[in-house]
Amino acid sequence: MATNETNSVGLVETQVVRVVEAAAPLELACGKTLGPIDVAYETYGQLNEAKDNAILICHALSGNAHAAGYNGPDDAKPGWWEGMIGPGKGIDTNRYFVICSNFLGGCSGTTGPSSVNPATGKPYGLDFPIITIADMVKVQKLLLDKLGIEHLLAVVGGSIGGMQVLQWAIAYPDMMDAALPIATTAHLGAQSIAFDAVGRNAILGDANFANGQYHRGELPARGLGIARMIGHITYLSEEGMRQKFGRQLRRADEYSYDFNSEFSVETYLDHQGQTFVDRFDANSYLYITKAADYFDLVRDHGSLKQAFAGAQARFLIVSFSSDWLFTPAQSEAMVEALVANGKDVSFCNIASSYGHDAFLLEKETLGAFICCFLAATHKRRAVGDGGFCCDRPRLAPTHYDQAHRARVDYDLVESLIAPDSTVLDVGCGDGELLANLRRDKHIEGRGIELQQDLVLGCVCRKLSIIQYDIERGLSSYADKSFDYVIMSQTVQTIKHPERVLKELLRVGRKVIVSFPNFGHWRCRVQLLLSGRAPVTRQLPFGWYDTPNIHCLSLKDFDAFCRKLGATVERRIPLVKTSTNPVRVAPNLRAEQVIYMTSKD
Numbered sequence: 151m152a153t154n155e156t157n158s159v160g161l162v163e164t165q166v167v168r169v170v171e172a173a174a175p176l177e178l179a180c181g182k183t184l185g186p187i188d189v190a191y192e193t194y195g196q197l198n199e200a201k202d203n204a205i206l207i208c209h210a211l212s213g214n215a216h217a218a219g220y221n222g223p224d225d226a227k228p229g230w231w232e233g234m235i236g237p238g239k240g241i242d243t244n245r246y247f248v249i250c251s252n253f254l255g256g257c258s259g260t261t262g263p264s265s266v267n268p269a270t271g272k273p274y275g276l277d278f279p280i281i282t283i284a285d286m287v288k289v290q291k292l293l294l295d296k297l298g299i300e301h302l303l304a305v306v307g308g309s310i311g312g313m314q315v316l317q318w319a320i321a322y323p324d325m326m327d328a329a330l331p332i333a334t335t336a337h338l339g340a341q342s343i344a345f346d347a348v349g350r351n352a353i354l355g356d357a358n359f360a361n362g363q364y365h366r367g368e369l370p371a372r373g374l375g376i377a378r379m380i381g382h383i384t385y386l387s388e389e390g391m392r393q394k395f396g397r398q399l400r401r402a403d404e405y406s407y408d409f410n411s412e413f414s415v416e417t418y419l420d421h422q423g424q425t426f427v428d429r430f431d432a433n434s435y436l437y438i439t440k441a442a443d444y445f446d447l448v449r450d451h452g453s454l455k456q457a458f459a460g461a462q463a464r465f466l467i468v469s470f471s472s473d474w475l476f477t478p479a480q481s482e483a484m485v486e487a488l489v490a491n492g493k494d495v496s497f498c499n500i501a502s503s504y505g506h507d508a509f510l511l512e513k514e515t516l517g518a519f520i521c522c523f524l525a526a527t528h529k530r531r532a533v534g535d536g537g538f539c540c541d542r543p544r545l546a547p548t549h550y551d552q553a554h555r556a557r558v559d560y561d562l563v564e565s566l567i568a569p570d571s572t573v574l575d576v577g578c579g580d581g582e583l584l585a586n587l588r589r590d591k592h593i594e595g596r597g598i599e600l601q602q603d604l605v606l607g608c609v610c611r612k613l614s615i616i617q618y619d620i621e622r623g624l625s626s627y628a629d630k631s632f633d634y635v636i637m638s639q640t641v642q643t644i645k646h647p648e649r650v651l652k653e654l655l656r657v658g659r660k661v662i663v664s665f666p667n668f669g670h671w672r673c674r675v676q677l678l679l680s681g682r683a684p685v686t687r688q689l690p691f692g693w694y695d696t697p698n699i700h701c702l703s704l705k706d707f708d709a710f711c712r713k714l715g716a717t718v719e720r721r722i723p724l725v726k727t728s729t730n731p732v733r734v735a736p737n738l739r740a741e742q743v744i745y746m747t748s749k750d
Contacts, residue, residue: 158228159194159219159236159243166190166259169292172268176288182279186268189293190215190259191251194235195243197299203528204299205241206290206326207231207250208307208314211381211438212430214258217250218243233513240517241524246303251293253286253314255437260289263362263433274433275362281437283310283445287317291325303528304328305463306520308509309476310438313445316484319461320447328527329463330520333473333509335480336454337446342475345384346439349377353432362433374432375423382422387472387505391415454487461488465495466523466609468516470508485616486626496523497616498605518606526612559664559744560586562722562729563638566662566746567591571633574598574658576620576650577640580607588613596632620650627657636662639742642698648714655716655749664744667723669703669737687726688741704737711747720746 168188170176175185192215197204207217209230218235220228234240235248252260255278263278270277294302305318305326312334319329338346356373358364395415399405402412411417451457465488469481478499488495500515502508509516560583567573569591575584578597581604587593597615599605608615621644635658641647642665654661666688667673676684683693691698702710704723711718723732723740732740 157236157238158232161223162192162194162216162219162221162229164190164192164215164221164259167293167296169289169296176285176292178279178285179282180280184261184279187254187261187289187292188259188265189251189254189261189289190256191249191293192216192218192229193250194218194248195246197247201299202301202303203245204247204249204302205524206294206302206305206318207235207241207248208290208305208311208318209250209253210307210309210311211435211442212426213311214256215250215252215260216258218248231510233510234517234520240513240520241306242521245528246524249294249297249299251290254289255281255286255434255441257431257434262431263437264365264431273363273365275365276433277362278433278437280440282441283313283317284321286441287314287321290314290318291322302326304330304524306330306332307334308332309334309506310442312476313442316447317445319463319465320451320457323460323462326463328466328523329461330466330468330523331484332468332516333470333476333481333506335476336457336484337448338443339480342384343443345380346443349380350436350439352376352380353436356432359432364432369427370432371427374427374430374435375420377432377435378426378430379419379423382419384475385506387474387503389472389503390505393503454483455490458484458487458491458493461491461493463494464523464527464614465493466519467495467497468509468519469497469499470502470504470506470512471499472503473506473508475506482618489616489626490628492631494614495616496605496609496614497618498602498609499617501602519609522606522610526610559638559724559742562724562744563636563662563664564590566720566744567593567634569593572596572631573634573636574627574632575636575638576654577637577643578604578608578613578615580604581611581613581615583636583638584608584613585611620644620653621646623649624653624657629656630659632658634658634660634662638662638664639666641665642668642700642702645699647700648710651710651714651716655714655747659748660719661716661747662744663707663747664742665702665707666698666742667703667737667740668701669705670741671738674738686741704740704743707743707745711745714749716747716749718745718747720744 166188168186170185170187172186175183177183213230216229217231218229237244252258255262257264263274267274305315307315312331315329315331353370353373356370358368359370364370398414399412400414400417406412411420447457467481467485469478485497502512504511571593573593573595576598578599584595584597588595597608597613598618605615605617635654641663644650672686673684722744723736725741
């Protein structure tokens with residue numbers, strides 16, 4: 151066993167418990183009943199005295215209860231999420247009590263089609279009833295009841311595990327504080343269903359399938375291997391496959407001119423198919439993929455907005471930029487529905503070349519988001535002071551310095567906000583202003599930010615933060631849904647300020663905008679004397695690396711507000727060295743300005 155006891159949970163035992171007796175079978179969504187039902191599970195860490203640190207992990211298609219550690223001293227391979235679960239990791243077992251169970255229909259200890267049917271004395275095979283994601287979650291709830299877990303800090307899962315997280319949040323809304331659906335979707339698209347169908351047909355068409363009763367003969371290895379190969383292609387990205395394999399030949403420099411596997415990507419898929427056959431049941435593959443196909447929150451509830459209407463948990467939704475199986479757009483649709491319901495939701499689309507498999511492979515980046523979100527939710531440290539919840543590094547120094555230089559107007563912006571207000575901060579950076587407003591003014595705040603590391607900073611401050619390009623509009627937000635909308639030091643960086651400001655004026659009762667004044671005398675003098683783009687203490691960038699794509703002055707913004715039909719309620723011209731407004735010749739002397747505007 152190759153393990154480092156400082157960051158692994160070490161040796162763990164998979165346990166099995168009966169959660170449904172034959173005399174009182176479970177009613178399934180398909181209308182049939184099933185009993186008895188046994189569940190295999192593992193636990194890591196300790197349940198604390200308050201019993202408020204329990205986390206449920208939901209696995210994906212090919213996973214099982216063994217999420218971390220080693221089942222024996224001779225195990226060469228740890229649990230499937232070893233990189234995420236353990237002491238000091240994203241899901242820290244020094245802090246949390248972690249539970250992972252093999253879901254209903256699996257083949258690793260929980261009742262499924264390979265289990266013995268008590269009515270016949272042989273494996274269920276295709277006599278096993280069709281199951282759904284909702285059925286899996288019901289069985290998980292019965293397991294927690296057996297374990298005496300009445301409340302969960304969080305439910306976490308990726309892919310099909312993420313579907314279970316969504317079902318948990320809807321079916322048992324008061325059961326958890328947080329829901330973390332990762333690389334998942336509220337329903338499969340036609341392409342994903344098609345890939346599942348091809349995989350199932352490969353199994354069903356295998357000559358050894360024997361109508362599902364293959365356990366005493368030859369396994370349908372060829373069909374299951376092909377199904378796995380097809381599925382595995384969807385887990386990778388084109389960029390990742392190109393980087394890893396390209397057109398490299400595995401064992402020779404020349405083509406063999408036959409149909410044997412010779413490209414590296416071919417032999418890789420052969421290996422994936424074979425190892426899958428050695429550990430997985432073909433019938434389980436059929437049933438699990440069918441359950442994923444049937445999962446459809448829109449069909450079940452009428453719309454995503456209605457589906458999430460009763461959810462109570464904080465949400466952290468994570469997608470990956472190169473995931474074409476469960477795309478970032480599918481995650482954004484869930485985010486929009488939660489936003490429309492006014493729910494506490496954060497979202498990040500993590501940049502990765504790993505495709506759908508990124509939720510298993512991006513352990514550092516994803517682990518930081520999960521760690522911060524869980525710590526902030528659990529209140530392991532006081533965050534009321536506006537500080538970060540943990541010590542994990544967040545901001546690259548260049549981003550921090552840039553944000554610090556741009557945020558000299560925070561105190562004055564804060565003075566414009568009434569206590570107990572609702573606030574949306576657009577381009578909120580690492581959330582410092584929102585955190586200060588929450589501490590000082592007891593506001594209810596939401597943030598929008600595009601930079602990934604700044605989004606992480608907001609998550610660590612227990613802020614609701616969405617990684618989003620404001621240029622795309624705010625259609626999920628209702629008219630006048632916030633008392634204040636803030637856009638600090640951002641208007642000069644966006645491509646279409648007119649479109650954006652119209653949206654902000656629609657969403658907010660009052661809109662606070664600050665920006666550097668390009669009409670300041672230093673800018674004018676530098677341009678006049680040197681003939682070059684000005685660089686000042688307020689505009690410290692060269693023309694080639696500046697985030698500012700528009701040059702505007704106070705007079706420009708005054709005219710802009712008139713064009714939009716917006717009322718300028720306050721205009722506060724400032725120099726960097728003083729919080730006192732510039733009263734004489736502000737368009738010449740002010741380095742930056744804060745506007746508070748409104749529109750009926």
